[in-house]
Amino acid sequence: MNKVLLIDDDVELTTLLQEYLAEEGYDVATDTDGRAAIAAAAGNSVDIIVLDIMMPRMNGIEVLQRIRKLSQVPVLMLTARGDDVDRISGLNLGADDYVPKPCSPGELAARLRAILRRASQSVVGTSTDTLKAGRLVMHPGNRTAEWLGEPLELTGTEFSLLEVLARNAGQLVSKQDISKRAFGKPLTPFDRRIDVHISSVRQKLGLREDGQSWIQSVRGQGYQLLLD
Known part of the structure; x- marks a missing residue:
């Protein structure tokens, strides 16, 4: 209970x-x-x-x-x-x-x-696997993550969202797909939850050496987690 x-x-x-x-x-x-x-x-x-x-x-x-x-x-x-x-x-x-x-x-x-x-539980995959995407390591079984070898503190929602991007690292994922796979529901008009959570995760990951974010956005389409 x-x-x-x-x-x-x-x-x-x-x-x-x-x-x-x-x-x-x-x-x-x-x-x-x-x-x-x-x-x-x-x-x-x-x-x-x-x-x-x-x-x-x-x-x-x-x-x-x-x-x-x-x-x-x-x-x-x-x-x-x-x-x-x-x-x-x-x-x-x-x-x-x-x-x-x-x-x-x-x-x-x-x-x-x-x-x-x-x-x-993990939104996708099995509960015991380890997910690696570039410098990111995620453990869906206990919902913990490491970034650059250090523990990455994420809320449950942030973990679910980042897991979807990590499983599709290097590829563009639409907001609609993120909402369905991470949150279990379709994205509704004017809903900014994903954008706000992405902003928080970006801050926790920091910037790349070129000054860009590790999570790239394509206006009106979605987000992509970069590997290198």
Whole structure:
């Protein structure tokens, strides 16, 4: 049973979501204070955190920043509908996905299943293989990676996305293919998740000797991981 921590100061909403998710087979705890999420991340006591951005005392963005200093536990953000700034900020800081409020319990449950599935198994290939692409080494079985011989810290979503590019290293992969293979769903219009996650992975890989990114983009088409 996956353990979910739901952080939101809207008690009525959290009660509704908690009851629904419990019926879906999740072990759900709730809290109104983001500090509970930080403690859970530090103690590795939950499988995923659902975090509202707009909260008193400490907002969700600040909480996410602190969580990512401690843990790569999956985090799904609850954002105000239409607020692209908060969504992009959350993804840039390592959130795995977001759901705009008000959200239906069914939509939230579906997003949780998708994130947890990505976190627990490889999106392609077997669970025991080692994937090598140039200077990148990935271990889908335990979802760890090394870059230039050093551990590469990736969120679950970043790992899934980079794995798709690594399995097609040197080739252009369309955004639609990335979305289907890494996230298990088709890309929707105006969805910037892939672009934001790619930006984060680029920062972690650094630049090539020629000053270019290791992940090249072809405008309107997709992305390509370079080998050399």
